[in-house]
Amino acid sequence: MKMAEKKETPNPEAVDQKKYTIEAIITYVQNTLNEITNSNLYDLGLSEEEFRRRANKRAELKRALKECSLGDVHNKAYVKTFIFDLLLQTYGFNEENINYVIPFDEPGRLTSQDKFEILLHQLQKKHKYNALSELIQKYKLDEPKYVIEEGNTESYIITAQEIDDVYRKEIHGLSFEDKLWIIVQRVYQQYKGFGVVDEIRDMNIDGVSGGVSGLPASTVYFGEDGDIYTDQVSKKTIPNDYDSIWIFYRGKSIHLSFLSFGSELELRRVCQNIYKFNNPGQLTETNGYKVNEMKDGSRVVVVRPGFSESWAFFVRKFDIPNASLERILDPKKVHNSEMVMQLLIFLMKGCRITAITGAQGSGKTTLLMALVEYIYATLTLRVQEMAFELHLRKRYPWRNILTFRETETITGQEGLDVQKKTDGSVNILGEVATDPVAAWMIQMAQVASLFTIFTHHAKTFNDLIFSLRNSLLKEGIFHDEKTAEVQVVSVINFDVHLKRDYDGKRYIERITECIPVSQDQEYPMDYLHTKGMRETLVQMAVTMTEFFRRSTDRKTFEYRDIIRYENGKYVWVNPISDRNVKEMKEHMSARDRELFESFLQQFERTGGAA
Secondary structure, X not given: OOOOOOOOOOOHHHHHHHHOOHHHHHHHHHHHHHHHHHOOHHHXXXXXXXXXXXXXXXXXXXXXHHHHHHOOHHHHHHHHHHHHHHHHHHOOOOOOOHHHHOOOOOHHHOOHHHHHHHHHHHHHHHHHHHHHHHHHHHOOOOOOEEOHHHHOOEEOEEOHHHHHHHHHHHOOOOOHHXXXXXXXXXXXXXXXXXXXXXXXXXXXXXXXXXXXXXEOOOOOOOOOOHHHHHHHHHOOOOOEHHHOEEEEEOOEEEEEOOOOOOOHHHHHHHHHHOOOOOOOOOOOOOOXXXXXXXXXXXXXXXXXXXXXOOOEEEEEOOOOOOOOHHHHOOOOOOEOXXXXXXXXXXXXXOOOXXXXXXXXOOOHHHHHHHHHHHOOOOOOEEEEEOOOOOOHHHHOOOOOEEEEEOOOOOOHHHHHHHHOOOOOOEEEEOOOOOHHHHHHHHHHHHHOOOEEEEEEOOXXXXXXXXXXXXXXXXXXXXXXXXXXHHHHHHHOOEEEEEEEOOOOOEEEEEEEEEEEOOOOOOOOOHHHHOXXXXXXXXXXHHHHHHHHHHHOOXXXXXXXXXXXXXXXXXXXXXXXXHHHHHHHHXXXXXXXXXXXXXXXXXXXXXXXXX
């Protein structure tokens, strides 16, 4: 009889090592939460009060699990606290085995991601959502460096070496509770969150994006240097698209080269989840992109192949609580900012049709949010946007404001048509980006509202006028350039142009007034009153010359800068035209008229000089 072989007893240390991994913890958390949210409470024989208490708690957990991944920081905090308590009480963590998950006790084994998340956690305890900003400012991580392309090209980048250096200076031991919270965040971001950008997205920065650099998964390289290229890829010297995490911080696009999603699958998961607030529909290969907002008001754009070369997302955050003229135009930073601030306020109180122009990221939306504060609260506001970005009712909940946006079945043009029938005094367009919306904006400003404010990407004042004119022509509303141009310049009163320089500094480059040139002047008729053929022919030639001049290159408008940014300060350059001054006073209260007159006397006389 063959004796049974003695079974080897499993090594407890090996079992522990396998149990204490992020993947194992995620599986445990997922299964436990599924049991809690799907169990049948009737089988537990609970009292009525206990049954009601557990049912309410379970409903709250279900709601938090559903909404935490939509940009809701409060539900995210609830879920993380639940996971923390679950792991603390049931998973068997102690001072030793917690280091199996992330080697907190061996800094040399920590990855750049580990160190960054530890730094962020520690700074959040004091600075909360300003933690990332504090990290960048304290160690000047937003300064340009020569790193990429063999050190020959300047760029904004934060490297793994910099994170290592900061970690050594900042972190000198962690408590058991800190370690567990860091593990909870890692579990949460891979289970319900947005991967490595989950905490970054919550920070007070301008935005975050992913999948916008590196090599797309579909890229195939053929050429003489194919072997060299393949060798570089195998050695990881060329980043992939899933190694791409960028933040938009104080006007600068900064590459976080030390972070990576780890795989194409993870980047795709984040892209497919980050836009889901309010069920905007599926992102498919047919539609290729989605534009939506998140629960905290951030705008999110997601693209996928084959519309784009790789999966990518762009989250743009708007600092709604701090969108004020005092913060945008800080008198401590730029001389005469107070003068610019007052003029902008009077433009709103004077009901001037105002364009806010500038490049992407120059601060147009933030300025527009701030200006609404100075529109008389007696006026009703109607807003049209591609995606909800302004969120004016969050800032001004006591005002009569209603916002419309484009949908898959309702175009911006149709939205503006409906808007005309909603008793709106002031029309605000988040962005005039298409020809139909531009054409409707011009028509609406003429007849359907008291005044209009809108943003546009024009670089110069001429570009703004000609772009709007061309939109009228493309839409077939006019067929003659001069006629279309006359309509545009009769509508636009002022252009506030914003600029972002190389270092990310934002400022108002100019405030420009549009002055229509009168088209009602009669032609010279002196030839009717001349004596002699020679004099008559001379005067007829004058009349014909004027006719041809008006038919060809006669100007329909002039423009002049009222305020300009020069040599690091704001300067008053030209007076406001009498026509605009008169019309502005007509719309102001008696008190504001007096303040406006005093303002003009002060700055038109001194030119803004101190």
